[in-house]
Amino acid sequence: MxxxxxxxxxxxxxxxxxxxxxxxxxxxxxxxxxxxxxxxxxxxxxxxxxxxxxxxxxxxxxxxxxxxxxxxxxxxxxxxxxxxxxxxxxxxxxxxxxxxxxxxxxxxxxxxxxxxxxxxxxxxxxxxxxxxxxxxxDSEQVVRRVVIFGAGDFAASLLEEYETNMKALGVRIIGCIADTPTRSVADDKLLPTPRDFYEFCRQNKVSEIVVVQQERRRAEGGWLPVPELMECKLRGIAVTSGLEFYERELKKAKLDMVHPSWIVFSEGFKASKSRALAKRLLDLVISLTLLTVMFPFIILTALAVFLETGRPILYSQKRVGMLGKEFRIYKFRSMRQDAEKDGKPRWASTNDDRVTRVGAFIRNTRLDELPQIYNVIKGEMSIVGPRPERPEFVSELKEKIPFYDTRHYVKPGLMGWAQLKYPYGASVEDAKGKLEYDLYYSKNHSLVMDFLIMIQTVEVVLLGKGVR
Known part of the structure; x- marks a missing residue:
């Protein structure tokens, strides 16, 4: 391990x-x-x-x-x-x-x-x-050798993620064992089905088998070698579900694999009154401290916005908060006054021409978010949590993305896990990618994790990550 x-x-x-x-x-x-x-x-x-x-x-x-x-x-x-x-x-x-x-x-x-x-x-x-x-x-003496049981779309997606992110974690996926005649994995990634799973793992120094099967495997003649997997586990070889593997290695919940029973029976997703109280007290301490430290920057930002484009200095929008309750969020205005003159909400795009020069700077440095300290003090937001979305987009996303509403069982925040791990979201597909990290946070959030997110947000601010 x-x-x-x-x-x-x-x-x-x-x-x-x-x-x-x-x-x-x-x-x-x-x-x-x-x-x-x-x-x-x-x-x-x-x-x-x-x-x-x-x-x-x-x-x-x-x-x-x-x-x-x-x-x-x-x-x-x-x-x-x-x-x-x-x-x-x-x-x-x-x-x-x-x-x-x-x-x-x-x-x-x-x-x-x-x-x-x-x-x-x-x-x-x-x-x-x-x-x-x-x-x-990255040496063979230290790396963990992993076999994927499954060769469908989920397995192909996992291999793609491995090439991008997991090699860094000391993981070596040696190949896939097909579970159905229908395969999405390249032939050079397929392994012959072993007669003796444990002996195969022993000879190839496999330390973990990750079961990544499609839901339709039974209808397509799929199989699951339960006795063989039981033997492997009982003899010291880890057997892990694909969803657990994603959660452990990439700190996200792979949405295509999520099912209701995972939410119902997992040890996470627990609401705690004592933790909620501690988080609220921490929010008040941090927000009041932040307000005191950043007050000169708040004045300078307000002055810069006013000198470039006049009033209004602040911009407000309705957002969806905890348990679906709507509230009004505040930001320093970073776009022209007529950014949505037709009254239709629009996703922000790369190099959006509605953003002003001052707006581009305060977006890059996150100074435009400072008025949301008021929302934290008021209790509508937390310092750490999923970023709140506009009601118009929420209605659309709930229809197109399964389990999207689960993110509303945690109070939204100024900074979040998805903001650290995923670039700026400006489409339904981006919202789906961010939800995978929001689900991980909703399941596993703790004060320790909140502190880690706060510390790592420094990189996002300094390097201007995820800004449009």
Whole structure:
């Protein structure tokens, strides 16, 4: 097993190990640099302060890496992109965090020159560590070898997702075993049906069988080797449903595989009064703090909108909230006043000509969303949750997308899991893709997951992801 489940959220052990190694490396670099400067007669700070400073240095820079999505993004990037992302995480995000920290705790400040060399050395060391990690996690000695039982459309879709995302997770899908005469998988991905499933898995070092069958398999002469799968499971080989595999590896619920019994009988989708109260208190604390910190930016944004296009400064829309209750959401206006002069709602498009120059900037930086702090304080929204949609679009999407209404059993939020994992939604197909992540959040949401989403949203804001 290469994963653990913490508070209903799957965490991959290799990346947890990498995070621990990076933390230790950051702590060691800062400590050794301090010792060197002390023995060289350059720095005379007490060791007790240096150890605290090293610990805080490691915590802040590790948080910067998490905020910039450094752990999973690095597997898709070139060396130059990895270097750039690390510098942004350490020099910019980490730099801001350390600056704020040293304002609060000036005794922990090692000095600008010392801090500069510590960050540079840490960046280079961490990049080397990650390159070694990528080589190891993709090696045959460590990788998890997986067989798919099924060769229909679901299996073909899973193989496509694997090529794009799952290789990075230390997964090696060696092929598919057909369950029906009708196949959607390429011939080079098909494996001969084994006479002895357990012996086949043992010889090929298979650690998991993922059952990915179409609903129509019985009508088409499909089969499911239940005794063989039972033997494999009882002898230590994991047998997993396709839906569970998607949830664990890609943190989403594959909508084509979702069925009502999964929602009814799964351990998730639990409403908790105590958690709702804790989440509400956290929302109030964060929203009031955010309002205080961002108040100067709110004034400047309002002024910029007014100077470019006049009134109204704010733009409001009806949105669908928890349990289908409609409420009015507020934003700084980023489009022309006549953006919907015909009265018909329109999806935002790439390079939308209705967006003003100021509007483009505040959309990229998410400043246009700041008035929604009022909706959070009022209780209509949460800091974290599925993004609320317009009633006109909800009516259409409920007809075209199964289980779409399930997202309305969780309070909508300023930021969400789908916004981290899926680009801007501007069509029914995009809404379907986002719903897969919203379903995962609805099933597994916790305060720990909310904190992870808040931290990782930094990357979305800084890099302008998912903006149209």
């Amino acid at each position: 290469s994963y653990i489940r913490f508070r209903k959220h799957y965490l991959h052990i290799p990346y947890l190990v990498l995070a621990v190694l990076e933390f230790g490396l950051l702590f060691a670099i800062f400590s050794l640099l301090t010792l060197f400067l002390t023995f060289a007669g350059i720095d005379h700070a007490p060791m007790s302060v240096d150890l605290v400073s090293a610990l805080l240095f490691a915590v802040i820079l590790s948080s910067g890496t998490l905020a910039m999505g450094g752990y999973l993004a690095m597997v898709h990037e070139s060396l130059s992109s990895l270097f750039f992302r690390t510098l942004v995480a350490y020099c910019f995000v980490g730099g801001i965090g350390l600056t704020v920290l040293y304002m609060v705790m000036p005794t922990a400040d090692p000095g600008s020159a010392n801090l500069f060399w510590a960050v540079i050395l840490a960046s280079l060391a961490v990049i080397l560590l990650r390159l070694v990690f990528l080589r190891i996690v």
